[in-house]
Amino acid sequence: MIKKIIKKTVVKKMQNSFPYIDILIFGVIAIFLIFRLRNILGTKTGFEKTNVNEKEQNKDFSNVVPLKSDKVDLDKKDLDKILVIYPDFNINDFLTGSQNFFKMVLESFVSGNLENIKNFTKLSVFKSFKSAIDERNREQETLIIDLKSIKENKITKVTVTKSFIKLNVIFETFQIRALLDKNDQIIDGNSENEILVKDEWVFERKIIDNNPNWTLVETKSN
DSSP states (O other), rough: OOHHHHHHHHHHHHHHHHHHHHHHHHHHHHHHHHHHHEEEEEEEEEEEEOOHHHHHHHHTTOOOOOOSSSSSSOOOOHHHHHHHHHTOOOHHHHHHHHHHHHHHHHHHHHTTOTTTTTGGHHHHHHHHHHHHHHHHHTOHHHHHHHHEEEEEEEEEHHHHHSSSSEEEEEEEEEEEEEEEOTTTTEEEEESSSSSSEEEEEEEEESOOOOOOOOEEEEEEEO
């Protein structure tokens, strides 16, 4: 009788312990799977590149140009503002044209001949350039600006009014700049060392106008 009771008790305890054994087994299996997945997939650090849909990768974004800085990239909303007014607007073409014009303005300003840029600059900007050239000539000074390279060129702001659309454009360039007196002695700058120059120019175009050209209406420099 006692043996039967002991046997029943042992069997009952074993039956009651089975759920815990199952939990333990499943726990071991789960840990094993986690380590296997970690070895295969790696761990997330928060700096992973997100996967891009293949259809999105194959799209031809003709109006988007890769910029070197992501701090002040042209927002899609700003781009849409331009495209609503000028559906054929292309950022690449505009920036290429702005670079060529930038070089033209520097060359004209150094040479003292502004005729090439007269029709593409606002009167107040043109007068400012001419005033600086006239003062330089009075002092018999010589200006040297040697544009070595363009580090960055991008649109940073779009402003639309009832009559005009304005684009703020940044030019970060490496230049050699020096100002010589009438005896060819350097009074400002350096004729050998390159410096980084950051300019912000504002271009404007009338919305209701068949003229496709943009006008330089403001300049800022660091």
